[in-house]
Amino acid sequence: MPIRRVWAPRIDFDALRQELKLPGDFPADALAEAEAAAAAPPPPAADRTDVPFVTIDPATSRDLDQAMHLSRRPGGGYRVLYAIADVASYVRPGGALEAETWARGQTIYLPDGRIPLHPPVLSEDAVSLFPDVDRSAVVWTIDVDADGAIVSTTLERARVRSRAKLSYEAVQQQVDAGTPPEPLALLPELGTLLARRAADRGAVNLPLPEQEVEPDNGGWRLVLRAPLAIEEHNAQISLLTGMAAAELMLGAGVGLLRTMPPPKAEAVVKLQAAAKSLGVLWPSGAQVGAVVASVDPATPRGAAFLDQAADLLRGAAYTPFDGAPPEQTGHGGVGASYAHVTAPLRRLADRYATEVCLAVATGATIPEWARAALPRLPKAMTDSDRLAGAANRGAIDLAEAVLLHDRVGEVFEAGVVDLDDPSKGRPPGGTIAIDEPAVRARCQGSLSLGVRMQVRLITADPSTRKVQFEA
Incomplete structure (x- = not known):
């Protein structure tokens, strides 16, 4: 699916920031802790700078959590080396910086800038896995057999050195040309294998196009972008690591799972x-x-x-346990037990879950600061998920309303993508999607799922961020 871009005039997102009470600058004491930690990085226990790791992210990303190296195992199968930024070594338990990250929960992204979980001196510098510099990381070594099943998992703190900062678009072009970068040459093969294995166990992956607002020559453009194949392959490595993490924690009887009931x-x-x-x-x-x-x-x-x-993927939660395993251990979308451990620069829970896994894998005692945090993490993550979702939806709604403000009364061709539940007492209607600009919005009237039809724009109000059509 091609990327569709439609230009919008200058948009001020500050009102949205104020409405949602999004965090601003870091407190002075938290920032001072971050600067001190950046100036004195911890000595890692092992040296893995000989491994030619590379990162793969959106081209503009600077908070690089993950670096990867893939190889074949003697006798068949694959070895996944996955270096994850060692955030825990830079955040002092009980300090001002830790408290501030709990208040934030996760990095929130707006079109005109991110609201980071950690100060940029860490998230975009000292801890980020940039190329050609030594960085502290937690390195996962996951061996899988020729069928994609996990054979063994080990973890260690280590010093690593990425060789290149790669973008999804560039890697996809190289893969299409038959010249993938060597550390990722096996990614399409392994990603396809893992995706097929996931489908066999009932996993549900929804490759929905993403709606985004991007800066463009003094204004903004509304983008509808389908995920590239290489992004889906890369996601499979993260899912593999999350399943390995869940396996470790369930075996030890302590941890934090990402759970979801199976489809009803x-x-x-x-x-x-x-x-x-x-x-x-x-x-x-x-x-x-x-x-x-x-x-x-x-x-x-x-x-x-x-x-x-x-509608199948409802009820996602963070589920802590210490002792008996929880009643719900699986994730309906993944089709297996799963945990978040691969994005600690951007997501609070990953720092603590990683520390549990590291202790379990090495036979060490789980740090009390990590163990004690597990019961409190679900609320912190649920609150931050809600806030991040509101910010993302609010930014898109605002861009759509500004873009369509002068086109009220026009008729558009649209596809009907969802219908309202009549049992909830709302007037007949549903959700439609127009192609140019790439907007999804509510439409009132008699609709039939999946058909193409003519709709008229009746509301596009930037002050309320409301867009509505009628059949």
Whole structure:
């Protein structure tokens, strides 16, 4: 699916920041701690600077959490070396910086800048895995067999040195040309294998196009971007690591899982009915994940089906345990037990879960500061997830309203991607998607799922960030 870009005039996101009470500058004492830690990095226990790690991220990223090196194992299978920024070694337990990261929870992204979890002196400098400099990391070594099953997992604190900062777009071009960078040459092969294995165990991956607002020559552009294949392959390595982490923590009887109940039977029946009405083939006995993976998100009916499939993925939570395993250990979207450990620069929970895994894998005692934090993390992460979601949605809503403000009354061609639940007492309507500009919004009137139809824009108000159409 091509990237669609539509230019919007200058937009001020400060009102959104104030409305959501997003964090501003770091307190002086937290910043002083960060600067002191950056000036005196900890001595890691091992030297792995001989491994030619590389990072792969969006081109403008500076908070680089992960570096990777892939190789084949003698006798078959793969070895994944995954270096994760060692944030815990730079944040003093009980200090002002730790307290401030708890207040923030995660990095929040707005079109005109990020609101980081950690001060930039750490997140965009001393801890970030930039190329050609030594950095402290927690290195995961995950061996998988030829079928993609985990054979063994080890962890260690180590000094690493990335060889290159790569972007998804550049790597995808190299892969398409048959010249992938050597440390990632196996990524398409391994990523495809892991994705197939995930589908077999019932995982549900929704490759929905992302709606983004990007700066462009003094204004902004609204972008609808489908994920590149290399991004999906890269995500499989993160998922593999998260599953290895969950396995370690469950074996030790202590940790923090990312959980989600399996899809409800009635939701699957509803999705099967939608598939029939949208012309999506659902072979007898096929797993939900396999059907979802077969759908093209670039088509109106494919997008409508995937929007419906999102109803399957409800109830995600952070689940701590210390002693008996929790009642819910699996993640319905992953199709396995899973934990967040690969983004500690951007997500608070990863720092503590990583510390638990490191202690378990090395036979050490789990630090009390990490163990004691586990019961408190679900609320901190839920609150920050809610705030980050509101910021992202608010920024997109504002850009859409500004972009369409002068076009009220115009008629657009649209695809119907979702219908309102009539049991909730709302007037008839649903969600439609127009192509140019790439906007999804509420539409009132009689709609039929998956069809193309003409809709009229009746509201585009930047002050309320509201956009609405009528059939």
